[in-house]
Amino acid sequence: MQILDGQLVSQATKDELRLNVGQLRTEGKKIPHLAAxxxxxxxxxxxxVGAKVRxxxxxxxxxxxIRLDEDISEYKLLNVIAELNADPDIDGILVQLPLPKHISDEEVINAIDPSKDVDGFHPISVGKLVQGLPTFVAATPHGIMLILEHYKIDTKGKHAxxxxxxxxxGRPMSILLSANTNPGNCTVTLCHSQTKNLKELCLQADIIVAALGKPEFLTADMVKEGAVIIDVGITRVPDASKKRGYAIKGDVDFTNVSPKCSYITPxxxxxxxxxxxxLMKNTYAACLAKN
Structure with missing residues (x-):
């Protein structure tokens, strides 16, 4: 069993971006600019957001x-987005979710200029993803593909x-894994709360991506020997033994599942x-499109 170290791959990605930005600066070209x-x-x-800015x-x-009050109207928020869309120095726009209940996620996402949609949530970005065209991919699925690529995990012809x-x-992940790319070229089964035979399907899987938000949902009896496990979940679970009063749990029962895996994310x-x-790779790509 090998740990898929996201910290390591993230640092390698950031190191590469830092070198690329240095090259842009040397050449007197535009530097990527992200607005959150x-x-x-x-x-x-x-x-x-603090981590993204750092x-x-x-x-x-x-x-x-840009910090805005909880009670800001949707109209005023859309005006802020319009100003960012119009600013030629801004390459990427990130509106941190979740939004207050009186503001429509859909309206806000649709208001962002698709050329600055570094979160990859705009319908145009999603449409291009479905068609296999170059586009911004939602950051979490994009990050998972970068991990698979870094560790050279063979996905061709595998059942995911x-x-x-x-x-x-979930949805973008299923599209990326089934795409004619490397990594990719998987046969993908997309499961959800209404799936009847989930355990049987998981036992057939060479690769499992657990992204349902239920702590330790995926147990050892659902995983075949040698499977690749990608755990997207991150939930705070009360734990009196911890100084913070809670423990961070994924969607996978790591202790019992990991001995059966070939690879697993912690x-x-x-x-x-x-x-x-x-997200940073998307912002860099948005900037390059202008340089």
Whole structure:
């Protein structure tokens, strides 16, 4: 069993981007610029956005953090996005989800200029992904593909089971794994809460991507020997023995599943770090399109 170290792959990705940005600077070309919009004071969102801004600084990107009050109207938020769309120095726009209940995710995502949609959520980005055209890919699935590529995991002709059908992870992941690419070329089964024979399907899988948000859902009796396991889940579970009062758990029962695997991502330290690295790659690509 080998650990798929997301920290290691993330650092390698960031190191490469730092060199690329240095080259742009030497050539007097435009430097990538990411604008992040944070609404309210959600603790997890603060953490995520803070990490993204720090990563921009680390690799030499420019970044702008726009903080807005929780009670901002949807109309005013859309105006902020329109201003960012019109700013030629901004390459990527990130509106941190989740949004307050009075604001429509769909309206906000659709308002972002597709050429700056580094989150890969815009319908045009998703449509291009489905058609196999160059586009921005949602950061978490993109990050997973970077891990598979880094470790040279053979995916051609393999049976991949994706558990979870969200637009952020499950659906795009199933498209990427089935694409005529390397990594890719899998036969993919997309499973969800209504799937009847989930255990049987998982036992057939050479690759399992668990992205349903249920701690330790995937157990050892659902995994065949030698499978590749990608754990996307990250849930805080109360744990009085921990100083923070909680433990971070993935969607996979790591202790019991890992001995059966050929490869597995840990939680934390697996897919999580790759999400930010993939976002940075998207922002760099958006900038290159202008240079």
């Amino acid at each position: 919009v944070l609404i309210g004071t959600n603790g997890a969102s603060e953490t995520y 990563t921009c600084e680390e690799i030499g990107f420019k970044s702008t953090l 089971v994706v558990i979870g059908r969200s637009n952020i992870v 939680v934390p330290g697996g897919v999580g770090p790759m999400t930010i690295a993939a």
